[in-house]
Amino acid sequence: MINAITRLTPRVIAYVTIGFAACWVICRLISDFVWHPNWGPLEVAIFVIEGVIAYGIAMVLCFQIAAEYRHSYWLRVAWLCLAVKSGVAVVRYALDDPMINLIRPGYYESPWSGLARELPMAVALSFLVAGMLAMAYGFLQMGLGFKLERRDWAAIAGVIAVLIAVIYFRQDLSAARWKSMPLVLQAQIAIQILFAVAAAISIILYRLSLQMGGGQLALAMRSLIVYIVLRSMLVFVSMILLPSLFRVDRENFVTMFVYQATPWLFTLAAVYRFQLASNATRHVAAWRVRELSAKRVGIS
């Protein structure tokens, strides 16, 4: 199983994402015309399955990547944090399954499902932020001349300003409906703050990836950045502009469609990084074969 996961390529991830997106659209159509609304939205079941698979794959790869960094403390910590984030996300997705309604009727609408969704998400995001911070610090303290520019600090300040404005002007959060369990609402607020912090750190990672001048390492970082930016944007859109659309108004097709695809971006980041070593090995093997062939031709 682990061997199969380590052979995944970005192309395979792209095909799987498209496949799940198609399944999600079909499920949504079935949900609209056939499925009983009391059983929970059917397309969310697909969303849960692909979340579990995507983050499960990412978790395995992140642990493998962390094991490669035996001589780099901060990057090992970074990938371990991302692995734990993936693991917590798997649990969170599993507990967010509306199909649990079939076993425990009313679960999906209860505060417990809210707690099972928001609390692990806050924990996962904490690990994501820790992982990104460790990654950024790891690259900056290497002594290779990676450094931030003034405009990066300005952009980080901008993100923080947006966060403060959003918290000030935000409408009621979806967790506000569960007044009996204030922890859910607190977790949801924490999630939004953590997303903003992650977006701010992604500015640092973006600058580093630019200074790298391409390569698979930069590709992995950019995939992670796109993942965070997309998720943060969805969260902030839901808070400011369309607070009622998430989970309540199922007509919001585009937003949910983007949301269901985002876990694969995180997996893609792990795949890009994991492939670095295997690609390099293939490169060296091909080179040695060429060298040996050239020697044989030279003798004959």
Add this chain to the structure above:
Amino acid sequence: MNHKYSWHHWVDYLEGALPEEQRAEMEEHLRACEECGHLRNNVIAVENKLQLAGKRLRNSFPLNQDRTRQAVESCIESISKTDAAVPNSTSMLDRLTTLRAFMTPLCGSGTVTRALRAAAQRTAVPSPEALPEVLWPDFMENLSAITGVLCGDPAAVLVAEVGRLAS
């Protein structure tokens, strides 16, 4: 009697390289001069003996087609062994180009430039281009360590391998 002929004349005469007019003049002298005639007869006799001895020596090592081919093959083999024993020293610039070509798809051109420079500085050299041959192993050790921190241990091992192959 005129003994005016130098050793150059003698050599040209014996090899048949003297112009016709000089040759006729010299033969007339050799017929008339007993001393020079005797010298000519001795030289020709020694030359004949040497040619006979050479012929006998050549015939004592008869080489058929198979033995000739074997001899050629063994000669080529010994040459290739000698080539393998002597390190094929590639220029420093070529080695750095090879390393760049290998590392750029992994961690980007910007990172490679920084890593090469840092590895050179850790080897007490201002830039990788100024690296002397003798410091190449130390430079590669430093570069491999930097790669390990950047891209992990497997990539570091491969960079060390590429450095070895490139040199």
